[in-house]
Amino acid sequence: MRAHSKHTRKILPQYPRSFFPPLAVGIQFFLWKFAAPDAFAGHSARRAQTISDHMRLLLRRVRVFADGRLSEPQDVLLREGVIAAIEPHLSLEADVEEKVFPDEIWLMPGWLDVGTQVGEPGYEHREDLHSAAQAAAAGGFTALAPFPNTLPAVDNKGAVTFILHKTANTLVHFYPIGALSVGAAGKDLAELYDMHSAGAVAFSDGSQPAQDAGLLMRALQYAQAFGGLVLDWPFHKGLAAGGQMHEGLVSTQLGMRGIAPLAEEVAVQRSLSILEYTGGRLHLHLLSSAKSVALVRAAKAAGLPVTASAAVLNLCFTDEKLADFDSLWKVLPPLRDERHRQALLEGVADGTIDFLCTNHMPWNVEAKQLEFPYAEAGAIGLETAFALCRTYLAEALAPEQLAEKWALAPRRILGLPMPEIKVGAPAELALFAPNREWTPTEENLRSRSANTPLLGQLLRGQPLGIICRGQALWR
Numbered sequence: 001m002r003a004h005s006k007h008t009r010k011i012l013p014q015y016p017r018s019f020f021p022p023l024a025v026g027i028q029f030f031l032w033k034f035a036a037p038d039a040f041a042g043h044s045a046r047r048a049q050t051i052s053d054h055m056r057l058l059l060r061r062v063r064v065f066a067d068g069r070l071s072e073p074q075d076v077l078l079r080e081g082v083i084a085a086i087e088p089h090l091s092l093e094a095d096v097e098e099k100v101f102p103d104e105i106w107l108m109p110g111w112l113d114v115g116t117q118v119g120e121p122g123y124e125h126r127e128d129l130h131s132a133a134q135a136a137a138a139g140g141f142t143a144l145a146p147f148p149n150t151l152p153a154v155d156n157k158g159a160v161t162f163i164l165h166k167t168a169n170t171l172v173h174f175y176p177i178g179a180l181s182v183g184a185a186g187k188d189l190a191e192l193y194d195m196h197s198a199g200a201v202a203f204s205d206g207s208q209p210a211q212d213a214g215l216l217m218r219a220l221q222y223a224q225a226f227g228g229l230v231l232d233w234p235f236h237k238g239l240a241a242g243g244q245m246h247e248g249l250v251s252t253q254l255g256m257r258g259i260a261p262l263a264e265e266v267a268v269q270r271s272l273s274i275l276e277y278t279g280g281r282l283h284l285h286l287l288s289s290a291k292s293v294a295l296v297r298a299a300k301a302a303g304l305p306v307t308a309s310a311a312v313l314n315l316c317f318t319d320e321k322l323a324d325f326d327s328l329w330k331v332l333p334p335l336r337d338e339r340h341r342q343a344l345l346e347g348v349a350d351g352t353i354d355f356l357c358t359n360h361m362p363w364n365v366e367a368k369q370l371e372f373p374y375a376e377a378g379a380i381g382l383e384t385a386f387a388l389c390r391t392y393l394a395e396a397l398a399p400e401q402l403a404e405k406w407a408l409a410p411r412r413i414l415g416l417p418m419p420e421i422k423v424g425a426p427a428e429l430a431l432f433a434p435n436r437e438w439t440p441t442e443e444n445l446r447s448r449s450a451n452t453p454l455l456g457q458l459l460r461g462q463p464l465g466i467i468c469r470g471q472a473l474w475r
Contacts, residue, residue, distance in 0.1 A: 204230070
């Protein structure tokens with residue numbers, strides 16, 4: 001079994017959660033910060049070596065995404081974090097750093113990932129805000145909208161303010177998603193308006209999907225007062241209980257208990273019916289089944305204000321990847337069979353699925369290096385999303401669709417400012433080498449965890465870095 005984490009044993013002893021008293025967050029932060037200062041310092045040092053603060057840059061011969069398409073190669077000049085010029089050829093000025101690339105480069109608006117799992121506070125040994133920002137930047141993401149599943153959960157304005165304050169000077173923008181319920185426990189409605197006022201962009205219980213239909217109904221009704229967006233992962237725990245993978249031919253062959261698509265489809269139908277009754281704004285996150293896509297398509301045709309997303313891993317692979325019981329392929333929602341995968345691709349093509357996400361779920365080695373039924377579900381994905389799209393989805397997703405599904409649509413739905421590549425605009429940019437081949441390894445990944453099934457695989461399409469907030473990070 002491959003190792004899944006490169007930092008865990010250095011940074012935080014793996015005590016059982018019950019070991020910590022109620023002040024778990026403070027104690028864990030103390031251990032992380034002071035028990036292993038060498039590990040923390042090393043991580044920061046690597047960051048400093050790859051960030052440029054000059055921000056007087058001349059990018060040579062890059063294809064610029066503007067006006068809905070990629071241009072012919074252009075030179076792009078950046079001064080103090082602002083796009084100063086875009087021309088077929090620009091002269092090199094004094095005190096300007098020149099970047100010349102040996103192959104084709106795409107310059108796109110920075111990508112945004114919705115629903116990223118970040119462990120700070122409480123689970124910093126899996127991923128903290130700093131390492132998430134580093135992984136995001138290395139993957140071409142200039143913004144993250146993290147889920148609230150931390151300890152304590154992001155369920156009040158103080159927690160939202162903590163994230164915004166802690167990330168105010170990071171290279172990557174953070175847009176917190178507030179918990180739908182207190183503690184993301186699915187019982188009492190959280191302080192939605194207060195979190196909205198503090199800066200939360202949406203509300204969800206994240207990886208703890210709402211099982212109480214009444215809670216979802218009250219949230220949709222209450223959020224209408226301020227135009228709030230409710231984000232729901234449709235997953236019926238009762239129907240999925242004990243399931244390890246998609247219920248189908250492969251699960252039968254392996255003798256594994258499956259998770260039927262019904263567990264998702266019942267929840268989708270429930271949420272759509274509640275939306276029809278209450279009104280409001282609903283986003284269905286992480287669709288994985290053909291019927292779910294069909295239900296959302298019909299709901300949109302009927303005029304319901306619903307949007308949807310899917311994880312890139314589910315668009316690229318099927319449950320056949322689990323044939324050798326490799327726990328790195330164990331994710332939720334599970335990889336389903338080819339019929340469902342094709343339905344997801346059709347949903348992306350016709351706009352039923354509005355945007356894509358990484359479903360970034362970091363886990364320490366002790367949580368994944370177990371027998372398959374006992375291993376946690378989830379994989380990291382920030383640094384490999386572009387490569388997956390180029391390696392497995394190049395025919396399905398043209399460059400224009402990549403920009404729409406990863407950069408523009410998520411911001412449009414969350415009501416966030418839209419990055420533009422034009423003279424005078426702030427630079428919030430991502431650079432990609434669409435034909436460059438590379439291999440993810442534990443050493444070249446920046447996430448604090450390394451639980452990805454793509455380790456050691458040759459991939460096509462490499463993110464080169466981002467330019468954002470007056471800084472640049474290069475791979």
